[in-house]
Amino acid sequence: MKENLVIHQAFKYEVGSCKIEIPTNYGYNAASGYWVNEITKTPMVRDPEGIKPRTKKEDIETGEDNKGE
Protein backbone atom coordinates (compact mmCIF):
# COMPACT_ATOMS: atom_id res chain seq x y z
CA MET A 1 0.00 0.00 0.00
CA LYS A 2 1.22 3.46 -0.89
CA GLU A 3 1.63 6.22 1.70
CA ASN A 4 -1.22 8.42 2.91
CA LEU A 5 -3.38 9.73 0.08
CA VAL A 6 -3.56 13.34 1.25
CA ILE A 7 0.16 13.59 1.90
CA HIS A 8 1.12 11.93 -1.39
CA GLN A 9 -1.34 13.71 -3.66
CA ALA A 10 -1.05 17.19 -2.15
CA PHE A 11 0.30 19.99 -4.31
CA LYS A 12 3.73 20.95 -2.95
CA TYR A 13 5.21 24.38 -3.43
CA GLU A 14 8.04 26.54 -2.21
CA VAL A 15 7.08 28.91 0.56
CA GLY A 16 7.09 32.28 -1.12
CA SER A 17 6.97 35.74 0.31
CA CYS A 18 3.53 37.31 0.32
CA LYS A 19 4.84 40.71 1.31
CA ILE A 20 3.15 43.54 -0.56
CA GLU A 21 5.38 46.45 -1.51
CA ILE A 22 3.49 49.73 -1.19
CA PRO A 23 5.05 52.68 -3.05
CA THR A 24 6.48 55.20 -0.58
CA ASN A 25 4.11 58.02 -1.57
CA TYR A 26 1.15 56.13 -0.11
CA GLY A 27 0.32 55.89 3.57
CA TYR A 28 -2.38 54.19 5.57
CA ASN A 29 -4.82 56.60 7.20
CA ALA A 30 -6.04 54.82 10.32
CA ALA A 31 -8.83 57.34 10.97
CA SER A 32 -10.29 56.92 7.48
CA GLY A 33 -9.49 53.23 7.19
CA TYR A 34 -7.91 53.39 3.75
CA TRP A 35 -4.60 54.07 2.00
CA VAL A 36 -4.06 57.52 0.50
CA ASN A 37 -1.62 59.23 -1.79
CA GLU A 38 0.05 61.48 0.76
CA ILE A 39 0.70 64.21 -1.77
CA THR A 40 -2.67 64.42 -3.56
CA LYS A 41 -4.74 62.84 -0.72
CA THR A 42 -6.44 60.64 -3.33
CA PRO A 43 -7.45 57.21 -2.00
CA MET A 44 -4.88 54.73 -3.31
CA VAL A 45 -7.48 52.39 -4.83
CA ARG A 46 -8.77 55.35 -6.89
CA ASP A 47 -5.30 56.56 -7.85
CA PRO A 48 -4.13 55.52 -11.34
CA GLU A 49 -0.71 54.58 -9.95
CA GLY A 50 -2.05 52.94 -6.81
CA ILE A 51 -2.21 49.28 -5.92
CA LYS A 52 -5.59 47.71 -6.58
CA PRO A 53 -7.25 44.80 -4.79
CA ARG A 54 -5.95 41.45 -5.83
CA THR A 55 -8.40 39.07 -7.40
CA LYS A 56 -9.24 35.65 -6.06
CA LYS A 57 -7.14 34.30 -8.90
CA GLU A 58 -3.97 35.69 -7.34
CA ASP A 59 -4.54 34.17 -3.95
CA ILE A 60 -2.25 31.40 -2.82
CA GLU A 61 -4.30 28.53 -1.46
CA THR A 62 -3.62 28.69 2.21
CA GLY A 63 -7.07 27.90 3.41
CA GLU A 64 -7.71 31.51 4.20
CA ASP A 65 -6.15 33.23 1.21
CA ASN A 66 -3.41 34.66 3.39
CA LYS A 67 -5.85 37.16 4.85
CA GLY A 68 -6.81 35.42 8.04
CA GLU A 69 -3.66 36.16 9.93
Add this chain to the structure above:
Amino acid sequence: MNNVKVLIISNKFDFTTDYVCIELEKRKVKYLRLNRDSFRSCKIEFNINLGELLINVNKKKYIVNKGLSSVYYRAPTYFRETFSKNFSAEDQLYNSQWMSFIRNLTFFEDAKWMNNPVDTYKAENKLLQLKYAKEVGLRIPNTLVTNNNSFKFNNPTVAAKSLDTALFKINDKEAFFYTNIMAVEDVKSYDIGLFPIVIQDNLEPKIDYRVTIAGNKMYSAVISEHGKGVSGDWRRRKNTLKFIDCDLPDQIKKKCFNGCSLSEQRCREEATL
Protein backbone atom coordinates in the same frame (compact mmCIF):
# COMPACT_ATOMS: atom_id res chain seq x y z
CA MET B 1 -15.35 59.99 21.92
CA ASN B 2 -16.58 58.51 18.64
CA ASN B 3 -19.57 56.17 18.83
CA VAL B 4 -19.08 53.37 16.33
CA LYS B 5 -22.09 52.39 14.22
CA VAL B 6 -20.28 50.16 11.75
CA LEU B 7 -17.28 48.08 12.75
CA ILE B 8 -15.06 46.63 10.06
CA ILE B 9 -12.60 43.86 10.86
CA SER B 10 -10.07 43.44 8.12
CA ASN B 11 -6.39 43.49 7.30
CA LYS B 12 -4.31 46.55 6.51
CA PHE B 13 -3.43 45.17 3.07
CA ASP B 14 -6.95 44.12 2.14
CA PHE B 15 -7.51 46.95 -0.33
CA THR B 16 -11.05 45.85 -1.11
CA THR B 17 -11.97 47.11 2.36
CA ASP B 18 -10.67 50.54 1.31
CA TYR B 19 -13.62 50.91 -1.08
CA VAL B 20 -16.07 50.13 1.73
CA CYS B 21 -14.48 52.72 4.02
CA ILE B 22 -14.44 55.36 1.28
CA GLU B 23 -18.15 54.80 0.71
CA LEU B 24 -18.99 54.89 4.43
CA GLU B 25 -17.03 58.11 4.81
CA LYS B 26 -18.92 59.58 1.86
CA ARG B 27 -22.21 58.62 3.52
CA LYS B 28 -21.03 60.15 6.82
CA VAL B 29 -21.49 56.85 8.66
CA LYS B 30 -19.61 56.52 11.96
CA TYR B 31 -17.35 53.58 11.29
CA LEU B 32 -14.12 52.08 12.53
CA ARG B 33 -11.77 49.77 10.65
CA LEU B 34 -9.76 47.42 12.84
CA ASN B 35 -6.95 45.55 11.14
CA ARG B 36 -5.91 42.16 12.41
CA ASP B 37 -2.31 42.85 11.47
CA SER B 38 -2.21 46.20 13.30
CA PHE B 39 -3.60 45.47 16.75
CA ARG B 40 -0.26 46.49 18.21
CA SER B 41 -1.16 50.10 17.43
CA CYS B 42 -4.41 50.02 19.33
CA LYS B 43 -5.39 49.82 22.97
CA ILE B 44 -8.65 48.27 24.04
CA GLU B 45 -10.68 48.18 27.25
CA PHE B 46 -13.74 45.99 27.10
CA ASN B 47 -15.96 46.41 30.15
CA ILE B 48 -18.22 43.38 29.97
CA ASN B 49 -20.48 44.53 32.82
CA LEU B 50 -21.23 47.80 31.06
CA GLY B 51 -21.18 46.24 27.60
CA GLU B 52 -18.75 48.91 26.42
CA LEU B 53 -15.66 48.45 24.34
CA LEU B 54 -13.26 51.40 24.31
CA ILE B 55 -10.72 51.47 21.51
CA ASN B 56 -7.86 53.89 21.18
CA VAL B 57 -6.33 53.95 17.71
CA ASN B 58 -3.65 56.47 16.87
CA LYS B 59 -4.78 58.77 19.69
CA LYS B 60 -8.42 58.73 18.56
CA LYS B 61 -10.95 57.25 20.98
CA TYR B 62 -13.87 55.12 19.92
CA ILE B 63 -16.66 53.45 21.84
CA VAL B 64 -18.52 50.34 20.74
CA ASN B 65 -21.70 49.53 22.65
CA LYS B 66 -25.30 48.50 22.07
CA GLY B 67 -25.56 51.33 19.52
CA LEU B 68 -23.42 49.26 17.12
CA SER B 69 -25.61 48.50 14.13
CA SER B 70 -23.42 46.28 11.97
CA VAL B 71 -20.15 44.42 11.73
CA TYR B 72 -18.39 43.56 8.48
CA TYR B 73 -15.90 40.77 9.06
CA ARG B 74 -13.63 40.37 6.05
CA ALA B 75 -11.87 37.07 5.22
CA PRO B 76 -13.19 35.48 8.36
CA THR B 77 -11.85 31.95 8.05
CA TYR B 78 -10.20 30.09 10.86
CA PHE B 79 -6.50 30.72 11.33
CA ARG B 80 -4.60 27.58 10.35
CA GLU B 81 -1.07 28.67 9.64
CA THR B 82 0.61 28.79 13.03
CA PHE B 83 2.28 25.45 12.37
CA SER B 84 3.88 26.28 9.05
CA LYS B 85 6.05 29.25 9.80
CA ASN B 86 8.65 29.90 12.37
CA PHE B 87 6.53 32.24 14.44
CA SER B 88 7.99 33.60 17.64
CA ALA B 89 6.13 32.93 20.87
CA GLU B 90 4.90 36.54 20.73
CA ASP B 91 3.54 36.13 17.22
CA GLN B 92 1.82 32.83 18.02
CA LEU B 93 0.11 34.37 21.02
CA TYR B 94 -0.67 37.60 19.16
CA ASN B 95 -2.49 35.55 16.52
CA SER B 96 -4.37 33.21 18.82
CA GLN B 97 -5.38 35.79 21.43
CA TRP B 98 -6.45 38.57 19.06
CA MET B 99 -8.38 36.05 16.99
CA SER B 100 -10.18 35.09 20.17
CA PHE B 101 -10.88 38.75 20.84
CA ILE B 102 -12.47 39.04 17.40
CA ARG B 103 -14.58 35.94 17.95
CA ASN B 104 -15.71 37.41 21.25
CA LEU B 105 -17.00 40.50 19.48
CA THR B 106 -20.05 38.31 18.91
CA PHE B 107 -20.86 39.80 22.32
CA PHE B 108 -22.55 42.44 20.14
CA GLU B 109 -25.06 39.94 18.88
CA ASP B 110 -27.79 42.48 18.19
CA ALA B 111 -25.67 44.05 15.47
CA LYS B 112 -26.15 42.79 11.93
CA TRP B 113 -23.12 40.70 11.11
CA MET B 114 -21.62 39.94 7.76
CA ASN B 115 -19.74 36.69 8.50
CA ASN B 116 -20.58 36.10 12.12
CA PRO B 117 -17.85 33.75 13.47
CA VAL B 118 -20.50 31.42 14.87
CA ASP B 119 -21.93 30.95 11.38
CA THR B 120 -18.49 30.75 9.83
CA TYR B 121 -17.59 27.92 12.17
CA LYS B 122 -20.56 25.97 10.87
CA ALA B 123 -19.87 27.00 7.29
CA GLU B 124 -16.39 25.51 7.44
CA ASN B 125 -17.76 22.05 8.19
CA LYS B 126 -18.56 20.31 4.94
CA LEU B 127 -20.81 17.62 6.33
CA LEU B 128 -23.05 20.00 8.22
CA GLN B 129 -23.33 22.18 5.11
CA LEU B 130 -24.36 19.18 3.04
CA LYS B 131 -27.02 18.34 5.62
CA TYR B 132 -28.38 21.89 5.51
CA ALA B 133 -28.29 21.95 1.70
CA LYS B 134 -30.33 18.74 1.63
CA GLU B 135 -32.79 20.14 4.16
CA VAL B 136 -33.65 23.07 1.89
CA GLY B 137 -34.14 20.79 -1.09
CA LEU B 138 -30.82 21.14 -2.91
CA ARG B 139 -29.52 17.92 -4.43
CA ILE B 140 -26.28 16.75 -2.87
CA PRO B 141 -23.79 14.18 -4.20
CA ASN B 142 -23.42 10.77 -2.57
CA THR B 143 -20.91 11.42 0.18
CA LEU B 144 -18.94 9.05 2.36
CA VAL B 145 -16.47 10.02 5.07
CA THR B 146 -14.11 7.24 5.90
CA ASN B 147 -10.67 6.11 7.02
CA ASN B 148 -11.43 2.53 6.06
CA ASN B 149 -9.53 1.25 3.03
CA SER B 150 -12.17 -1.38 2.33
CA PHE B 151 -14.96 1.18 1.89
CA LYS B 152 -17.65 0.59 -0.71
CA PHE B 153 -18.90 3.25 -3.09
CA ASN B 154 -21.40 3.02 -5.94
CA ASN B 155 -19.44 4.90 -8.59
CA PRO B 156 -16.08 3.74 -9.94
CA THR B 157 -14.71 7.31 -10.16
CA VAL B 158 -14.88 9.67 -7.19
CA ALA B 159 -13.91 13.11 -5.97
CA ALA B 160 -11.53 12.62 -3.03
CA LYS B 161 -11.41 15.58 -0.66
CA SER B 162 -9.91 16.40 2.69
CA LEU B 163 -12.44 16.87 5.47
CA ASP B 164 -10.91 20.18 6.55
CA THR B 165 -8.61 22.42 4.54
CA ALA B 166 -5.43 20.35 4.27
CA LEU B 167 -2.58 22.82 4.39
CA PHE B 168 0.60 21.45 5.86
CA LYS B 169 4.36 21.60 5.80
CA ILE B 170 6.35 18.77 4.29
CA ASN B 171 10.12 19.01 4.48
CA ASP B 172 10.92 22.57 3.31
CA LYS B 173 7.75 22.98 1.29
CA GLU B 174 4.14 23.79 1.96
CA ALA B 175 1.48 21.49 0.66
CA PHE B 176 -2.19 21.88 -0.17
CA PHE B 177 -4.61 19.10 -1.00
CA TYR B 178 -7.01 19.97 -3.80
CA THR B 179 -9.99 17.83 -4.75
CA ASN B 180 -8.63 14.83 -6.64
CA ILE B 181 -10.70 12.97 -9.22
CA MET B 182 -9.67 9.34 -8.91
CA ALA B 183 -10.77 5.79 -9.52
CA VAL B 184 -12.00 4.12 -6.33
CA GLU B 185 -9.34 1.46 -6.74
CA ASP B 186 -6.69 4.15 -6.99
CA VAL B 187 -7.91 5.74 -3.74
CA LYS B 188 -7.74 2.35 -2.07
CA SER B 189 -4.18 1.85 -3.21
CA TYR B 190 -3.18 4.58 -0.73
CA ASP B 191 -3.30 4.32 3.04
CA ILE B 192 -6.31 6.32 4.22
CA GLY B 193 -6.31 4.92 7.76
CA LEU B 194 -4.54 7.86 9.40
CA PHE B 195 -7.54 10.20 9.31
CA PRO B 196 -10.94 10.33 7.54
CA ILE B 197 -11.29 11.73 4.05
CA VAL B 198 -14.37 12.63 2.01
CA ILE B 199 -15.37 10.46 -0.94
CA GLN B 200 -18.02 11.99 -3.20
CA ASP B 201 -19.63 11.35 -6.55
CA ASN B 202 -17.54 12.86 -9.29
CA LEU B 203 -19.89 15.40 -10.85
CA GLU B 204 -18.95 15.41 -14.52
CA PRO B 205 -19.75 17.57 -16.36
CA LYS B 206 -20.35 20.22 -13.71
CA ILE B 207 -20.55 23.98 -13.41
CA ASP B 208 -19.29 25.76 -10.26
CA TYR B 209 -21.20 28.72 -8.91
CA ARG B 210 -20.36 31.14 -6.13
CA VAL B 211 -23.43 32.61 -4.46
CA THR B 212 -23.36 35.38 -1.86
CA ILE B 213 -26.46 36.46 0.00
CA ALA B 214 -26.60 39.75 1.89
CA GLY B 215 -29.99 40.35 3.47
CA ASN B 216 -32.51 39.94 0.65
CA LYS B 217 -29.98 40.38 -2.13
CA MET B 218 -28.23 37.62 -3.99
CA TYR B 219 -25.03 37.92 -5.99
CA SER B 220 -24.08 34.92 -8.08
CA ALA B 221 -21.20 34.16 -10.37
CA VAL B 222 -20.48 31.23 -12.61
CA ILE B 223 -16.92 29.94 -12.87
CA SER B 224 -16.21 29.32 -16.49
CA GLU B 225 -13.30 28.05 -18.56
CA HIS B 226 -13.52 28.73 -22.29
CA GLY B 227 -17.30 29.08 -21.92
CA LYS B 228 -17.71 25.77 -20.14
CA GLY B 229 -17.77 24.42 -16.61
CA VAL B 230 -14.54 23.27 -14.98
CA SER B 231 -13.73 19.61 -14.55
CA GLY B 232 -12.34 18.78 -11.09
CA ASP B 233 -11.06 21.44 -8.70
CA TRP B 234 -11.30 24.88 -10.34
CA ARG B 235 -8.69 26.34 -8.00
CA ARG B 236 -5.98 24.43 -9.85
CA ARG B 237 -6.51 26.47 -13.01
CA LYS B 238 -7.39 29.92 -11.78
CA ASN B 239 -5.45 31.75 -14.46
CA THR B 240 -7.60 30.45 -17.30
CA LEU B 241 -10.96 31.01 -15.61
CA LYS B 242 -13.57 33.73 -15.73
CA PHE B 243 -15.96 34.64 -12.94
CA ILE B 244 -19.12 35.85 -14.67
CA ASP B 245 -22.18 37.46 -13.07
CA CYS B 246 -25.20 35.30 -13.54
CA ASP B 247 -28.78 34.83 -12.48
CA LEU B 248 -29.91 31.56 -10.97
CA PRO B 249 -33.28 29.86 -11.61
CA ASP B 250 -35.97 31.13 -9.22
CA GLN B 251 -36.37 27.72 -7.59
CA ILE B 252 -32.67 27.56 -6.72
CA LYS B 253 -32.69 31.15 -5.49
CA LYS B 254 -35.58 30.35 -3.19
CA LYS B 255 -33.75 27.35 -1.76
CA CYS B 256 -30.62 29.43 -1.12
CA PHE B 257 -32.64 32.11 0.67
CA ASN B 258 -34.40 29.39 2.67
CA GLY B 259 -30.99 28.05 3.67
CA CYS B 260 -30.01 31.45 5.07
CA SER B 261 -33.34 31.86 6.89
CA LEU B 262 -32.93 28.42 8.39
CA SER B 263 -29.46 29.34 9.59
CA GLU B 264 -30.72 32.59 11.17
CA GLN B 265 -33.58 30.74 12.79
CA ARG B 266 -31.19 28.18 14.28
CA CYS B 267 -29.00 30.95 15.68
CA ARG B 268 -32.00 32.60 17.31
CA GLU B 269 -33.11 29.30 18.81
CA GLU B 270 -29.62 28.59 20.14
CA ALA B 271 -29.49 32.09 21.66
CA THR B 272 -32.72 31.52 23.56
CA LEU B 273 -31.70 28.13 25.00
